[in-house]
Amino acid sequence: MNVTAPRTPLPAVPIWRNALLVRIIVQAALLASVIGVLLYLLSNLTTNLKNTGLPTGYGYLDQPYGSDIPFSSFRPTQSIWDALKVGYGNTVRVASVGILVSLVLGVIIGVARLSTNFLVRTAATLYVETIRNIPVYLLVFASFFVIIQQSLPPITEAFEWFGTTVFSNRGIYVPWLDGYANSGTFMIVLGLGLVVAAVVAAWRTKRFDTTGQPHHRLLWGLGVIVVIGLIGYIALSAPVGVTTPERDGRVVVGGIAVNPSYAALLIALSLYTASHIAEIVRGGIQAVHHGQTEASFALNLTAFQRIRLVVLPQAFRIMIPPLANQFLNITKNSSLAVAIGYYEITRVTQTAANNAAPAPQAYSILMLLYLSFSLSISLVANIINRQLRLESR
Amino acid sequence: MTSETTDLIAGAAVAGGTGEPKIVMEHVDKWFGSFQALKDISITVGNQEVVVVIGPSGSGKSTLIRCINRLETHDKGRILVGGTELTRDPRSVSAIRKQVGMVFQQFNLFPHLTVLDNITLGLRNVRRIAKKPAEEMAMKQLVRVQIESQAKKYPGQLSGGQQQRVAIARALAMEPDVMLFDEPTSALDPEMVKEVLEAMRELAGSGMTMIVVTHEMGFAREVADRVVFMADGQIVEVGTPDYFFTGAREARTRKFLSQIL
């Protein structure tokens, strides 16, 4: 039997109360007004640019940049576009090295904050609480103008450290590798060694899986690569050597020069970001439920096994999003280089804009470049995050 | 099975209710993505009737009652409450929600408001009642569930049983025609179950139309006019408590009852 229920019909819906229609109209109106405002701004832009006699397109990128870029082979006659490429490389250089350094430093300090040793704990806390509450620009500024410019001697009185490193405010010169004959072959041998080491490590892992014997795969892998490297080095009769910098008056020969601006920026950004990463590491470790530690005790895992097999994998999962955020921050903060003369993309753009490149276009490109960094970091973090996501109902 | 169950529904509907049916569901389907949560549900709840819905977890019990006040949208079929059909029109939704009170498993009290403010929130903002009379109405309901002494406290300061009674009072204060209970005792410690069931029993005695999803078989046996057994999104059987607990016809029902009793 079907129940035919009595029905009180609702009054017909007037058109302005039709929810679906209202939604569509509201959204269309919003979209139209946003586009309208953008178009209005764009028309202002073109008129203003024309009135000032600036180009309206992006053709200016092919014009010569007009100034030097220190510590690079760039020449002023090359185009603005080429200068941006050099700047891009410099941003990548400071960001990637900065990420590595701050990660290592941050993990050490973060773990130190949880140490049972009172002094270690206190020193780590002191570091974090001091650095975190100071503007990063102050650190960049101070590390360049105080540490590099004021504390390092001028080149004529450069400080030479056991003949290996030359410190001066014009640059820091460190020893570097120098290839002789056969150096290319040696590189190939080292590459092969890496492959062999990986195979050996895989074999150790497999043996561990089948027999349960301890694997020591890191030890074995390292051993293999060292042995192969040594044999190759002797067989090819010393294909690479080390050059040390030597100062002669105002000229330094040998070694490799580190741009003092780069050094200052790297120091400041790494110190600052490390203090944030330390907090993330500490929070991540503490967020692992105490029951997990107790369960590890109950299974009689050693302290190292407990941390490596139980605590860290769980902590790592929590830490990924904020860590990615810090990597993004260090990339964005590398723009502070603009104040200390390190030619990454912001500084390059800034100089170009001062040399008559149209500011709106120049800064739009700059923002796009930073967005490309952000998007790629987020993309990688998202992929890792998805891989590690816990399966649950 | 459709013809068989509808027969049962029809027979029991007459037995339980008086006057016009309060809730009518006709051939209701509900999908969550590719999973069908409700399959061709048809049921009528009469005025002043108490219907208890039982069944294994994931059988669609909660979805069924959440469709009635549009916490979930049904995809097919019709749902009528007090003669008004539930449609996409926001006014029909709001008209029906005013007639239907609901009590949740997790209480869902507003943690930032006192017990009294929890209850007056709806009275003042939906029914547009002035502050003084709203508070008097709220106190009346608190007296009814015997928790008037806690009116000035925050939900976090109460026990689970007390919180659930406040939730009942909050729903009752809106003076609904129908009350829905979604596993009201499942989140409670055992010693607090009794006080909540007591309040529900009193409510049933006062002639409220109720649909209760619960695992409390004692309550079902004692208070229900009809029991509905659901499995896999379908209504398997409908009958009086006596019928259920003395020997249900369907094998699935008997198996479920033997597992929990």
Next chain:
Amino acid sequence: MTEMITGIGDMPIVEAPPKPYGRFRDNPRGWLKANLFGSKINGIFTIVLGAGLLYAMARLLKYVFISGRWEVVRSGLTSMMIGLNYPRDTASLTKPWIAVGLLAAVGGLATGVALRRRGSTWYEAARPWLPVVMVGALLASLTETATPKLLAAVVVVILAIATVIGTRIPPERTRRIWIVYWLGVVVAAFALTGRELGAPDNWGGLLLALYVASFGIVISFPLGLLLALGRRSKLPVVHWLSVLYIELIRGVPLITLLFAGDLALRFFLPVGTEPPGRIMRSIIMIVLFSAAYLAEIVRGGLQAVPKGQLEACQSLALGQFTTLRRVVLPQALRSVLPGLVGQFISLFKDTTLLGIIGLRELIGVAETITSYDEFRNQGYLPELLTFVGLLFWVCCYSMSKASRRLETRMGVGVR
């Protein structure tokens, strides 16, 4: 890109682990053994690190008391507080003091009210003010004339009186007290700027930093709230426009926005319009910047409101607006408060970037002072930067401490 980037504020709050082996004063030997010489490696750590820390401390003490030439800070103090070009006539100099006095009154009132409402002790109430008072005392001791010292004393008296008044207000009348707070802050702002609300371009130093940060956070908050709601909207156009805005802004450094505001903004104005002053332009960019970050903070708060709360509102037939205003926002904003303080701190720190676009904030002032004849080429920068760093550190540290206390208190109180 949408879901992943979350700040440290999103980390689950955990209680600090119990300090191992009790307190030093209960069992000094046990404590020393457990905390410093638990194992051989621990002992080595202790000795090496202890020596390093002692050396650092000695160097620091020497710098502070012997080698540091602090007279440069003394003579540049006024400039660091209000800027190099801020007019130095009495009327203009009084304005910041009036603002400070008003803020002290508001702060005292709030402390007093909290004191009474929570029944905490005087010591607990005074603690958050300790760093502020300490720095105030340091600043007052560095001044060259007596008037600022006197005025500082007056501010302290105002603070104390306001606190006492705050404790006298009966709790049932404090529900709308925030209106008084707002009034105080707004009047303080007007006392500084006069009738036109923008900051004049001759401001600098701490005044500029604090003004830009406060103004930025106040204006960007409603914007951020709208963006957060927009991001959670079911209307696709609203949702995607919000996401686009938030992610675009969060993807670029503030300094590029400031540059764009400084150099490119004027091209977007109608032909013939004078662009606003330099500080106003920066404030506009900072508001646009901060709104995107606040939107994410508020979104976190909105997400923290359980779904059951919305269902309860629906079952009561509450309208969408009422649900938002009476149920969702009160809960969401409460959990957002620490994040809001955090955003204010980072905005305050970011005001240093104004120096890069040529405004004379604290670092800019410090740089300029070293170019004055009497200080040029004598390496005065470290002293000045140390002072600037100390100012920032005290402000940020005490604010973040306060917000952490807020966090723990709310964690206990709400549920």
